[in-house]
Amino acid sequence: MAVPTDRRLTQRGEERRRQLVDYATARFAENGFHPTSVAEIVEGLGVGKGVFYWYFDSKEELLRAILSDAQHDLRRTQRDAIADAGSPTERIERGIRASIEWSIEHRDYFRLFQFAATDGRFSSNLRTGEQVAVRDAARHLAEAMAAGEIAAGDPELLSHAILGVHTHLVHLVHRGLLDPTPAELDAAVSFCLYGLLGPRTKG
Amino acid sequence: MAVPTDRRLTQRGEERRRQLVDYATARFAENGFHPTSVAEIVEGLGVGKGVFYWYFDSKEELLRAILSDAQHDLRRTQRDAIADAGSPTERIERGIRASIEWSIEHRDYFRLFQFAATDGRFSSNLRTGEQVAVRDAARHLAEAMAAGEIAAGDPELLSHAILGVHTHLVHLVHRGLLDPTPAELDAAVSFCLYGLLGPRTKG
DNA sequence: AGGGTAGTTGACTGAGCGGTCAAGGAACGC
DNA sequence: GCGTTCCTTGACCGCTCAGTCAACTACCCT
Known part of the structure; x- marks a missing residue:
């Protein structure tokens, strides 16, 4: 059984x-x-x-297994991407880029994440993974703030903001409304970085 | 029948x-x-x-009617919010704030939007409305660029980036992970505005 | 009052669902 | 060859689903 x-x-x-x-x-x-x-x-x-x-055991369990596989794959990709980065800011940027690229490449996984987030039966499976990723990013942001590389602020909130940009833009790419050219990715990353940078006396 | x-x-x-x-x-x-x-x-x-x-006629048609209602309501709210704004940048900021507040208030509508975006049977119903809203925001961004208020860039891409931040943060609020205090909203809006501002010789 | 229209009922249909299981086949160690 | 474990089959079960419909009631207009 x-x-x-x-x-x-x-x-x-x-x-x-x-x-x-x-x-x-x-x-x-x-x-x-x-x-x-x-x-x-x-x-x-x-x-x-x-x-x-x-x-x-069930159709539900299968989806959970798929989601779990996908999360582990994404996490591994992120870890590898930031492994040899020098500064906190560089880790942030590489993490953003790696996540976007992974999401573009793994269209099916991405769509399942999107669905799972809307369904109470599965959203809990995503939360843990998302929380880990956000905490991780937030740690790098906090370091960057301490180093004076970016403006002070709530690191977790800003991590989520970045995640929001990432998610939405990947969605656009999948819908064919945006070509994932280096220039477009740069623009998105730049939006996030200047958003983090915040008010500056000089740039 | x-x-x-x-x-x-x-x-x-x-x-x-x-x-x-x-x-x-x-x-x-x-x-x-x-x-x-x-x-x-x-x-x-x-x-x-x-x-x-x-x-x-069907369960599907009912959802479509709900989505349509919701979109019209949101659009009306946005229009009212930016009606008496002076500059393009102010219109952008008010539009962002109004959208966030609406989405927080209309939790059910927001969740249905999220679901509909993941289902091919309904996503087409959202596209038109989203496109209109994005084009609208992009117009204000283009004006702000022309006026030198923000950095040059792809207005539609940036509108989508803002939409991404908005969507994700509202999601957090609904999940109880973020209190929608004025300070938090300011931080989110600020992230978007500085993201738009981009590289500057002086701030 | 009466006749038409708007709204309502709930048993019914046929299809499809997730999930079960007794039986049988394939691979492998011995 | 033989027993055991791993894997596969597909008919079958109980149930729920979206959608139908003939009969009925509530309401409005004249």
Whole structure:
């Protein structure tokens, strides 16, 4: 009945699970979570329905697994991006760029994040990850403030503001309303950085 | 079968329709569009199922009507807010503030916008309204640029960036992670304005 | 009063849903 | 070859869903 969390999968099993996750990710992102049925997923892969329930307890659990995978992937990408940055400000800028690029590349994940944020059944799964990322960014902002690189302010609030810009612009790119050219990305990053910079006596 | 678009409603009819719209808005926002059934709506109001289909062709059409109402309300609020502003920059600032305040006040509408943006069946309904609002804001930005009040840049891109900040911060307020105090709003508006201001030789 | 229209009822339909399960096949260690 | 575990099948279950409709009531106009 319940799928044990520690089930040992053979290679065949791993591959099948991957297929399910990948195909479901694409369908959920394209057609929406609720409108996509389990029947549609297994039929799309040409397998029996029991296969689905061999690997997952429910459709909900599958989405949670997808979201978790995506969050870990994003986080790893961010960590790698800021690893060899010198100053706090540089870490912030690289973090912003890496997040935007990842979100553009992983369109399906991004859409699922957007959906999950609107559904009480899944939004809690996002919060932890978002909180970690925001706290992280806020730490860099606080350092930059201490170093006098940017204006003083609430680091978490500003992190969220940046996240808002990032999210919305990626949305535009996915909708085809914005070409993700270096110039456009620079403009977005610049908006954020000058927003952080705040009032200055000299620039 | 189909509800005529020009059906004459008596006062009683208008009130019933209002009840349906209001109750459905609350349920859709709270529980999600797909998980909320027509049965749940009519039972919540203590009426028969036929009532629903007397006023609306489908659950989808009802959501579309709600979204349309909400967009018109927001737009009216924005227009009123910037009516008596002197400079382009002041119009921008008042527009931002009015949008944030409206979104905080109309939590249900805001959540439905968020959901609709993730669902291909409804996102087209939002686009027109968003485009109008963005074009409008972009016009003020262009004027401000021409007047030398802010740095040159792509007005539409910057409008979207502001919209992104607005959206994300309102989200935070609704999640209880941010108190919408004047100071917090000022910080958000300031982030946007300095982002717009961009590089300056003097401030 | 009476006739028309606006509004209402709730049982009903047919389809589709998420999820189950007994049975059977494939891979692997022995 | 044989037993065990891993995996797969697809008919099936109970239920809920969006949407229908014939019969009915409330209201308004004359």
